[in-house]
Amino acid sequence: MANSISFKQYIANEQRAGRVDADLAGLLNDTLGACKQISYDLSQGALMGVLGMAGSENVQGEDQKKMDVISNDVMIAANNRSGFVSGMASEEEETAYTLPADAPRGKYLLLFDPLDGSSNIDVNISVGTIFSILRAPKGVTNPADKDFLQKGTEQVCAGFVVYGQSTVLVITLGKGSHGFTLDRNIGEFILTQPNIQIPADTKEFAINASNSRFWEAPVKRYIDECLAGKSGTRDKDFNMRWVASMVAEVYRILTRGGIFMYPLDSKLKDKGGKLRLMYEANPMSLIVEQAGGASNTGRGRILDLQPTGLHQRVPVILGSRNEVERVVRYHAEG
Numbered sequence: 001m002a003n004s005i006s007f008k009q010y011i012a013n014e015q016r017a018g019r020v021d022a023d024l025a026g027l028l029n030d031t032l033g034a035c036k037q038i039s040y041d042l043s044q045g046a047l048m049g050v051l052g053m054a055g056s057e058n059v060q061g062e063d064q065k066k067m068d069v070i071s072n073d074v075m076i077a078a079n080n081r082s083g084f085v086s087g088m089a090s091e092e093e094e095t096a097y098t099l100p101a102d103a104p105r106g107k108y109l110l111l112f113d114p115l116d117g118s119s120n121i122d123v124n125i126s127v128g129t130i131f132s133i134l135r136a137p138k139g140v141t142n143p144a145d146k147d148f149l150q151k152g153t154e155q156v157c158a159g160f161v162v163y164g165q166s167t168v169l170v171i172t173l174g175k176g177s178h179g180f181t182l183d184r185n186i187g188e189f190i191l192t193q194p195n196i197q198i199p200a201d202t203k204e205f206a207i208n209a210s211n212s213r214f215w216e217a218p219v220k221r222y223i224d225e226c227l228a229g230k231s232g233t234r235d236k237d238f239n240m241r242w243v244a245s246m247v248a249e250v251y252r253i254l255t256r257g258g259i260f261m262y263p264l265d266s267k268l269k270d271k272g273g274k275l276r277l278m279y280e281a282n283p284m285s286l287i288v289e290q291a292g293g294a295s296n297t298g299r300g301r302i303l304d305l306q307p308t309g310l311h312q313r314v315p316v317i318l319g320s321r322n323e324v325e326r327v328v329r330y331h332a333e334g
């Protein structure tokens, strides 16, 4: 396509405009290089022997799939010696990852969920990679967990890649959310959805309904009203989706609207929620807000939360603004 803009060109333009520095551009190019590698490995599936369990557990007590471990290694290897980051944090690493002693240190922190939706790997349903970039505290050469505990509003950049029928990237540098599609022939992400806007209203909700007996009253009220459709208090019938890959749900919502909920429930109360704040909820919230949507725990804006732990979990309600605001209102009403 004569007028197509590759991600490399997009980021170089941002650099010329003074919105991005060379280190951030380099960090993003390296990270997307890792995502291309993960995309390739996933596309080969059983041919490359990457399906199935790794036979290990991560810090959160979850069984790791082979691709969880491979994706984590690929992300770390791509950024380890670049000089653009001074530390990394991952769902699959217990504590902040320390760079090799002789590796140059950079001004950014990279946080990631190397493979989101990993229960879907073996069944050929979309999975993805989520990342968040923060500024490293000045003068800190080996950032510890506490150095990563910055609010979501501090993110310099947030992005995710969905490995689906095509491999797509959605990214925000704080000025809108933009979508790119990987052209496998040339190995470049091409700008295909500039300035994504989430419709304010929707007729589609996504929640794991198998947890319904554990839900809090406001969530139960909202979903009951959706299910009642035109025959209840809402003036429309709703449709339901649950992919069990947050990346795929958020991409759908960015494309045609919707609401996604992994709310607090009585089963999750002690953990604080299911999804992780630092490398799932925060980056997705920034992307959704930058596309005109909303993101909330039900009791407050996710991006305003002061993190207390690298693997902290939070309730997540995000998507079309009017529906998210309705659920938040139901929480306030008790």
Ligand code: AHG
Binding pocket: 062, 091, 113, 115, 116, 117, 118, 119, 208, 244, 245, 246, 247, 262, 274
């Ligand atoms: P991960 O694979 O990184 O652990 O994350 C999976 C998350 C999220 O993507 C998805 O929305 C949710 O867990 C699915 O949970 P259920 O299996 O409870 O539906």
Ligand code: MN
Binding pocket: 113, 115, 116, 117, 246, 280
């Ligand atoms: Mn995840």
Ligand code: MN
Binding pocket: 068, 091, 113, 114, 115, 116, 117, 118
């Ligand atoms: Mn994961």
